[in-house]
Amino acid sequence: MGVLGGGAVHAAMGMSVWSNAVGLISPVGKDFPKYGFNKLGRIFDLQGLQQHAVPTPRAWQVYEADGQRTEVFRTDMNQFLDIAPNPALITGRDFHARGVHLQCATPEPLLSWIRRLRKLNCGCILWEPWDIYCQAENRDEIYQLLPQVDVFSPNLIEAQRICGLIDAEQIAKILLEEGARCVAIRMGEAGSLVADKEGTHFWIPVAPVEGIIDVTGAGNAYCGGFLVGYAETGDPLQAARKGSVSASFALEQFGAVYPIRGLAEKAAARLSYLESMSK
Numbered sequence: 001m002g003v004l005g006g007g008a009v010h011a012a013m014g015m016s017v018w019s020n021a022v023g024l025i026s027p028v029g030k031d032f033p034k035y036g037f038n039k040l041g042r043i044f045d046l047q048g049l050q051q052h053a054v055p056t057p058r059a060w061q062v063y064e065a066d067g068q069r070t071e072v073f074r075t076d077m078n079q080f081l082d083i084a085p086n087p088a089l090i091t092g093r094d095f096h097a098r099g100v101h102l103q104c105a106t107p108e109p110l111l112s113w114i115r116r117l118r119k120l121n122c123g124c125i126l127w128e129p130w131d132i133y134c135q136a137e138n139r140d141e142i143y144q145l146l147p148q149v150d151v152f153s154p155n156l157i158e159a160q161r162i163c164g165l166i167d168a169e170q171i172a173k174i175l176l177e178e179g180a181r182c183v184a185i186r187m188g189e190a191g192s193l194v195a196d197k198e199g200t201h202f203w204i205p206v207a208p209v210e211g212i213i214d215v216t217g218a219g220n221a222y223c224g225g226f227l228v229g230y231a232e233t234g235d236p237l238q239a240a241r242k243g244s245v246s247a248s249f250a251l252e253q254f255g256a257v258y259p260i261r262g263l264a265e266k267a268a269a270r271l272s273y274l275e276s277m278s279k
Contacts, residue, residue, distance in 0.1 A: 150181055
């Protein structure tokens with residue numbers, strides 16, 4: 001209880017495994033604790049945090065034995081959406097990102113963010129859809145959005161609900177046919193399946209971990225690591241490896257923020273392990 005988390009922070013930590021230039025753009029409430037600002041400020045650029053006179057968004061994550069997760073919001077979800085950052089506030093003077101991880105549900109504000117980021121010459125946009133949006137009734141809408149981003153990364157359950165299929169390879173094929181440029185389907189302990197328009201198609205196993213403490217945020221962290229790898233190299237295989245390594249650190253503790261001292265060395269060793277497995 002009371003542990004600092006959130007998809008944006010988990011994803012940003014996944015980026016920080018591979019980059020020391022990561023920023024957060026997110027709303028926080030009037031009751032956001034000082035220790036939270038201090039923890040985040042030691043790792044991230046916080047110019048994009050916007051404080052509002054409402055409670056800080058909070059939720060419980062309830063996990064079933066089969067991996068099914070239920071998110072129980074403890075604050076008003078509509079109030080949270082009302083204070084979501086406005087992309088028009090991001091200017092070229094203070095924005096120089098090579099890649100951005102977007103967590104959005106409906107076409108708006110997703111499309112507004114995409115238009116703004118492209119205007120600011122952002123080279124790579126990864127869209128991690130909200131779980132609540134990944135439903136069959138939104139299928140056509142999601143398909144129309146796929147060509148607008150560089151990477152689409154749902155987890156397997158979300159992708160199954162979107163496409164109405166079970167098999168991950170068939171799902172990836174459909175998403176590419178519907179316009180996705182690169183698909184990274186996150187499958188928990190089964191690793192990830194990545195495919196793109198160029199014919200790349202492979203499965204990446206999970207990176208080794210010292211011990212699994214909590215699975216919360218591992219998928220977000222994967223997306224963060226994938227984004228950095230893809231933005232830097234354009235290679236989906238290397239991006240998926242980095243995503244897997246980032247996810248491994250999220251599994252080893254409670255909460256989204258963890259010490260970065262010695263992290264680079266551990267990350268390099270785990271990346272090397274994954275590289276050796278595919279040779």
